Amino acid sequence: MTLKVVGTRDEWLDALHPLDRAAIEDVLQHSQDDVVLAASVWVQMSTTDNLIPHSAGGGRQSAARIFIKEFHEFLCGNDPKYVEARSEAGGTIHPQAAAASALSAVLASYIDVAAAVIAPALTLLLLGAASAGKETMCQKFADFLASNDEPPNEGRG
Amino acid sequence: MTTHSNLDPGAAIVLVARIVDNTALFLGTAIAVRGNNYVTPLHVTGGSDENLAIIYGPRNSQIDYQENTELHQGKDARIVRADPRYDLCLLSTGMFPAAKVMSFGSTDSTPPGTPVTVWTYPQANWGRRILTWHNTEVGARVRMKTGPFETKQAVLNMQSGPGQSGSPVLHKGQVVALLLGAYGPGDSPGILMNGVDTRTLHTSTYAISAEYVERFLG
Numbered sequence: 001m002t003l004k005v006v007g008t009r010d011e012w013l014d015a016l017h018p019l020d021r022a023a024i025e026d027v028l029q030h031s032q033d034d035v036v037l038a039a040s041v042w043v044q045m046s047t048t049d050n051l052i053p054h055s056a057g058g059g060r061q062s063a064a065r066i067f068i069k070e071f072h073e074f075l076c077g078n079d080p081k082y083v084e085a086r087s088e089a090g091g092t093i094h095p096q097a098a099a100a101s102a103l104s105a106v107l108a109s110y111i112d113v114a115a116a117v118i119a120p121a122l123t124l125l126l127l128g129a130a131s132a133g134k135e136t137m138c139q140k141f142a143d144f145l146a147s148n149d150e151p152p153n154e155g156r157g
Numbered sequence: 158m159t160t161h162s163n164l165d166p167g168a169a170i171v172l173v174a175r176i177v178d179n180t181a182l183f184l185g186t187a188i189a190v191r192g193n194n195y196v197t198p199l200h201v202t203g204g205s206d207e208n209l210a211i212i213y214g215p216r217n218s219q220i221d222y223q224e225n226t227e228l229h230q231g232k233d234a235r236i237v238r239a240d241p242r243y244d245l246c247l248l249s250t251g252m253f254p255a256a257k258v259m260s261f262g263s264t265d266s267t268p269p270g271t272p273v274t275v276w277t278y279p280q281a282n283w284g285r286r287i288l289t290w291h292n293t294e295v296g297a298r299v300r301m302k303t304g305p306f307e308t309k310q311a312v313l314n315m316q317s318g319p320g321q322s323g324s325p326v327l328h329k330g331q332v333v334a335l336l337l338g339a340y341g342p343g344d345s346p347g348i349l350m351n352g353v354d355t356r357t358l359h360t361s362t363y364a365i366s367a368e369y370v371e372r373f374l375g
Contacts, residue, residue, distance in 0.1 A: 019375045023240045030305040045241035045304060047204040063204065114206040114236040117199075117246070 003075060003086055005129035007095030012127040015097040016120055024120040035128035036140050039121035040064035040148075046117045065148045066111045067118060068141055071125050074107065076138035082106070093126060100126060166276050167214030167288050168256035170325060173197050173248070174231060176208045181231060183281040186323035187211065188332070189254030190247075196370055197323040198337055199239050199246040206236040211250050214278075218288050225287055242306040243369040244337065261367035262331040264298055264311045271295045273313065274327045275336060281320025291315060301363070309366040310337070317362040318353055326364045334364035 013021045024042065031038035047063035073079040074086070085106045093099050100123050101115070107122065108115040129137045169189045174181035185201030195211060202209060210231040215223040232250035239246040267273060275291040297312040311334050313326065318339070326334035339357035348355045 017238060020238060023242060041304060042241055046199055046239055048200040113204045116236045117204045117239045
């Protein structure tokens with residue numbers, strides 16, 4: 001099923017909790033309005049480990065990459081594990097909290113990050129797909145994944 | 158929590174654990190807050206709420222001896238919100254905490270030399286649940302950068318270890334900071350000895366100003 005994402009930037013951001021909106025917009029601003037970069041920064045910063053938190057190199061280095069990879073599979077690929085999620089979207093994803101929440105829950109199950117943690121980042125990617133167009137975003141995801149090589153052991157360490 | 162003398166601290170200061178093979182592995186500390194949720198550093202959870210639980214603190218620890226052999230009753234917890242800029246997340250068990258912190262202060266009121274109290278669970282990573290009162294002082298205040306984001310933090314003159322992240326730091330009865338952990342260089346690999354990273358064997362413990370908790374709660 002071919003998916004389409006619709007909605008304006010404000011409509012998507014309005015779907016978030018107001019404090020989450022303020023936080024993710026701050027991250028977006030610090031990422032030069034690059035939604036893919038901002039989403040990856042959000043997930044990466046959210047998945048540091050529980051030892052020496054100030055360590056610059058701490059955390060699950062690949063969590064952001066896995067997140068982008070899974071969303072890329074969902075939106076642009078044909079991985080059968082997302083057939084049901086695509087079907088439930090009904091062909092068009094509208095800017096509603098329920099849509100982002102449901103999709104966050106699906107992706108969370110594959111990347112071992114809580115749905116509530118990735119929801120703001122996911123909203124940015126949906127916003128990007130709605131504003132720049134799906135094909136443009138799919139290319140951006142592919143570029144991101146190509147420039148962030150897969151580590152030897154993806155997943156939780 | 159207004160003063161340490163009029164509150165049963167174990168009612169508001171709890172442990173965050175992950176349940177593995179029916180055993181609670183303590184990850185860190187959380188504080189009950191308004192809205193009937195718990196706040197803890199996001200890094201305590203690693204961003205995942207799989208098999209996450211809140212383990213209640215010991216009751217009446219101010220007037221009675223604590224039992225360290227009792228079974229730890231816990232409740233499943235899930236992450237309801239997170240803000241990685243401040244390394245904070247909000248946990249919910251769906252239950253009402255017996256006590257909670259209604260408002261938070263700031264390290265703005267604790268210049269170097271200020272005496273502070275840390276309520277914490279030392280050796281929590283070894284399964285200990287002994288709520289302990291540490292007196293120390295603020296050694297410095299710093300602006301720490303995590304990526305492009307800057308936060309105000311206090312450096313406490315004490316050693317800390319895994320499981321103590323999230324412990325409240327009090328001054329004049331108000332929570333002014335949340336303990337984050339020991340500073341360690343990220344560019345060199347640590348050596349683990351009995352679960353303790355040798356890079357943390359020093360007395361510089363960092364705590365984030367509680368004003369960010371106030372902002373996070375809205």
